[in-house]
Amino acid sequence: MQRITPIYTATDAEQHLAQDWHGGQNTMLHAVASTGALAPGAAWRDTSENRWNLAAMLGAELRDVLREIPKVSFIDHDADTATVKAWICKIDAVTDALEDGLPTFTDALRAAGVQVTA
Numbered sequence: 001m002q003r004i005t006p007i008y009t010a011t012d013a014e015q016h017l018a019q020d021w022h023g024g025q026n027t028m029l030h031a032v033a034s035t036g037a038l039a040p041g042a043a044w045r046d047t048s049e050n051r052w053n054l055a056a057m058l059g060a061e062l063r064d065v066l067r068e069i070p071k072v073s074f075i076d077h078d079a080d081t082a083t084v085k086a087w088i089c090k091i092d093a094v095t096d097a098l099e100d101g102l103p104t105f106t107d108a109l110r111a112a113g114v115q116v117t118a
Helices: 012-021 028-035 048-071 077-099 105-111
Strands: none
Touching: 012 028, 012 048, 012 077, 028 048, 048 077
8 A cells, every 4th residue: 555645744734633623533633633643545546636635625614713812711812823824834835745746745845945953
């Protein structure tokens, strides 16, 4: 079986946020909460179009979370807002990279001249 490279691997803070905010099993945030990464799987073949769609759906879910944060009283609004905003920037970079034919966020960083260690 071929190993699939994740589109994006979440930080601990992002994975924790995904656990708190996912809307159920059929969401990209649930995938990140469960695995710590976003990758094509059984339901999504590993194609460049599907990778872009998955990243775009995660970005849309994160924007929904950003709109919902102020409505919830029992959370640290500032910390969650900062995490979501930074994560949206990263996911936007992922979708841009995928549009440019780069398969992962790490590849996008390398293409931008950022040194990435494995």
